[in-house]
Amino acid sequence: MYPAPIDEYVRPATVADALAALGRYDEGDAVFVAGGQSLMQAVKARLVRPRCLIDLQAVDGLSGIDVGADGVRIGPMTRYAEIARDERLTGACAALRDAAQRVGDRQVRNRGTIGGSLCWNYVAACMPPTAIGLGAELELTAADGGTRTLAAEDFIGGPLETAREENEILTAITIPAAKGSAGSAYKKWGLVTDALPVIGVCVALEAADGRCTSARVAVGGLANGPTRSGAAEEALVGVDAGDGDGIAAALAKAAGEIETQEDLWADSDYRKQLIRSLGAEVTATAFARAAG
């Protein structure tokens, strides 16, 4: 397919100019283009018919990864390829690399961005459940220059829905530093290598002497949007790294409480099995990473 006619292309240099360009059009008529690897598909299929493309590639300060004592700050225009090869993203943040290394293919990873993925929030995307699992905080900047910060789970809604207002732009993604030994991991299953996830699971945990002291479990690939499993998170606390039965029991709680859909790729029970098996695997990986 081919895009419908587009009136204007702009390439702002600042966040303020990007938001000003957005403000010149009626709601929905101008769209931000980050890496464009999802959006351009929708534009070409004419599911999205923008009058104006606002290309964010030249906006100052939206790209790059800063690793500091407070945590990790990632610019939304940071591409998957940059995240995938950043060896500083270990321990509590390692799930980011797991997810980025297996998104799409090399060409997509060279252009696709973490911020674009979070703001598009496709049903079968890796970054939304990963951001929720890691407890990421998202900074949004509005046209008046004001900012607000939302937890990823409050930002991300059902598929293709987010809490971003029309006059806002995502300006930073922050993963707060873990207090003690922490590890995370993400893994997805799709029909072919690196395919869109039928189910993806992110587990982030803190451990002391090999025993889990707190955990976050997030699942993506769901018709209702990515979600946490409070039951699995509670059940993981107190479980030892080597306790396979304890881990399996916790992930069975996730599979039990999460509503899974049936579609062309998998039925509901198979999705629950994926939550159990992928979840147990990433939990073990997260424990190993927490141990360093």
Add this chain to the structure above:
Amino acid sequence: MSTTTITVTINGEVFEETVPVRMLLVDFIRERAALTGTHIGCTYEGVCGACTVQIDGEAVKSCLMVAAQADGHEITTVEGLAQGGELSPLQRAFNEQHALQCGYCTPGILMNMDEFLRENPDPTDDEIRHGLVGNLCRCTGYAHIVDAVRQAAKETR
């Protein structure tokens, strides 16, 4: 129809053109620069990788962006791989290893693997296969493509 004027360097040659905003980069390369080595395999759906080119040295699918997004950037297409009439080691390896049959997917694979080998000069077979995920080939079964990439890696190191 709304247009914009862009300046794009392709294989060292500067093209300044006024194009419709909606014109895809792959069509700019094929129709305005008349470089038809870059192919369209899946009718612009972003899944086949035949339209892969390099932008500032990085492999990307040229059907997944409008030409305007490439304004000010340097593009390399398959026509830019050979230097002074000499095939690149990767191109020669594809020839010697019979890594193509119909050849339709080959330009995209070359442009992807050319960057891949710069990033990873000593890849395992698994890494080569993982690198090829974004390029569909319906003739070869990939075995000879992997052989060719391995040969090029060995010769280039």
